[in-house]
Amino acid sequence: MTTQHHHLSGQDQHGHRHDHSHEDYGGKAGVAELLELEAAALGTYSDEIAAWAAELVAAAPRTIVDLGCGTGAGSIALARRFPSAEVTAVDNSPHMLERVREAAARHRLASRIRTVPADLDEEWPGIREADLVWAASSLHEVARPDRILADAFSSLASNGLLVAIEMDTLPRFLPHDVGLGAPGLELRCHEALARAGWNAHPDWRLPLERAGFRIAAQRSFTPEARPGEAAGRYADAFLARVRRALDGELSAADRRTLDHLLDADNPDALLNRNDLAVRVSSTAWAARRP
Template sequence: MFALWPALPDARTMTDHHHGTTTPAPEHGHDHGQGNGHHHDHTHMDWDALAAYLEGEAEFLTPLLEQATAWLRDLLTQSSGPGPDEVRRVLDVGSGPGVTSCLLAQAFPQAEIVAVDPTEALLGRARERAARLGLGDRFRTQVAELPDHIDAVGDADLIWSSKALHHVGDQAAAVAALARRLRPGGLLVASEGGLAPRFLPRDFGIGRPGFQARLDAVQEDWFAQMRAALPGSRAVVEDWPALLTAAGLRSPHSRSFLLDLPAPLAPAGRAQLTLLLSRFAEKAGDDLDEEDRATLARLLDPDDPAGIARRPDLFWLSAQTFHTARAA
C-alpha cells in the first residue's frame, strides 16, 4: 500500500503465491476493471523494490508507534498477566523491514523479539536495523505466513500485528491463529482501522474542493476489490474486539493514536507524502476524473508553486487504531 492510507496495499504485511497461502493485495492473477475503461493488476507486489519506501514510511510513523508501545506497557502493568518487565517473547507478525520490531525491543528490554514476515528481503533489513541498534543477541527473524504457517513460530507473551490481518482472506481464522500462540495471560495487539490522513485544507486553491474525500472513495473501492480477490476471502463484520473475543480472548481494549504534524510540514514529511501520492497515481490514478488527475499532477510537480514541495499550508493528521485482548 500505503500503510498510511487504509486502502492501497500495505506491502510489508501481505503474502504472495510464491510463499504459499495468501495473495498480496494488489496484483497477481486477477485483472479487475475499474472506471474509465482502465484495468489495474491487483495481485502482485515487488517487495524488494518497495523495501526502502516501506522502511521510510514506518520511520515516519514512529512518533505514533511510540505512543502505542507506551500504552501497551501501561496495559500490561494494570493486568493480572505478565507485567511489562516479565514479557519474555514478542512476535511482530507482518514485520516488514523491522522498524516496529525494534521499537518493541526498546519497549520490552527483557524480551526476545521475533520479526515474522513472508519476505526474506524485508527481514534482512530488519536484521540490519537490529544490529545497528545493538539488539542482535535478542532479535531474530522468521519467514512465515499468516495464518497457515504461524504455528511454527512458537508462543509469545505479546503478539503484535499491524495492518496484516486485512490481507488474509479469512480474517477470523487469522485472529484465531494468532490467539493460539499466546502464552497464558498473553496479549494480542491488532492494529486495524483508524482515519485516513489529511494533509491539505478542504479548499486548497486548485481543482474542486473535497479532493481528499474523493481519493478516499477510490481507495475504498480498491480495498473492496482487493479483499474479494484474496484466496478464501470471507466477508466479516470488521468489529475487531468481537473478532478477538470470538477467538477465545478476553478483556478487549481499543485505542487510537494521532500523528499530528502541523503546517508547514517538514521536508521529510513532504518527501513521504510525495511518495504516497505517487504510488496512488500509479495504482489508482486512472480512477479519478480528469480534473482530479490534473490536480494530482500539479501536487506532484516539484516546480509548481501549488505543489507539495512548495505549499506553506501542507500538514499531516492521521490516526491509527490498536485493538488488544488477553489470553485466559
C-alpha cells in the same frame, strides 16, 4: 503480508482479502519505501502504542512476536519498550526481513530482534509461549483471519496479550484547497479508494472473542506530523501511488492537479510545500488469553 499501518486491501465476493500493494506500490521495494517514509513522518507513533501495551501486559514480556512486521517499525518500538524481551519479526517477504535486520543493526538491537520468514496463510511459524503478539495492519491482509487468531491464541502463554492495530482512514496530507483545481481533491481521492475497498477491515473485537480472547482494552490513536521534509516526502510517495491506482477513476481535472502536485519542478509541488500535515487515525485492540 508485508504490513505496517496501511496496506490497502479489498475483499472479493468470497470474503477473501487481497493485498493490492504489489501492483499499486511498485512491488516490495515500493512498499518498503512507503513504510519507512511513514515511520519517519510519524516519529513516535509505534512507540506510543507500545507504551500503551506496556500498561496492559501482565508482566514484562520475554517473548514478543511481530506478525507482518514490514520494515520493522513495530519490532524496533517493542524492543526498546521491553528491554528484557526477544522480538521475533515475521513476514513473508525476504526483502522486508532484510530491512528489519538493517534497522535492528542501526538501533543496536540486532541481538534481540530475529527474523522469521513465514506466510501465515500457509502455516503458523513454530512459536510457542509468547507473552505478546503484535499485529499492525496485518490481520486484514490474510485470507482466513479467524484461523490466524486461533493460531495466535494457541501460541500465547497464559495471560499473554495480543495487540491488533488497524488504520481507520488512509493518511491525509493536503489542505482542503491546495490552490489548484477544485477544492476537496484529497476527499475525492479517498472516496474513490473506499469504493475500491482500500484499507477495508472489520472491528476485530468479535473475531478476537470468537478465538477465545478476552478484550482487555480498545483505544484510538491520532498522531499528526507537522509540515517538514519528512511529511513532504511521505505525501509525495503515497499520493504518487494513489495517482497510479486511480488512473481512470478520477476526473481529468483532478488527475492534472495530482500530476502538478507530484512534479517536483513546480514551486507548489508536494515536495516544496509548507502547508502539509500527515494526519492518521488508528484503532488498537488489546486482547488477553485467559
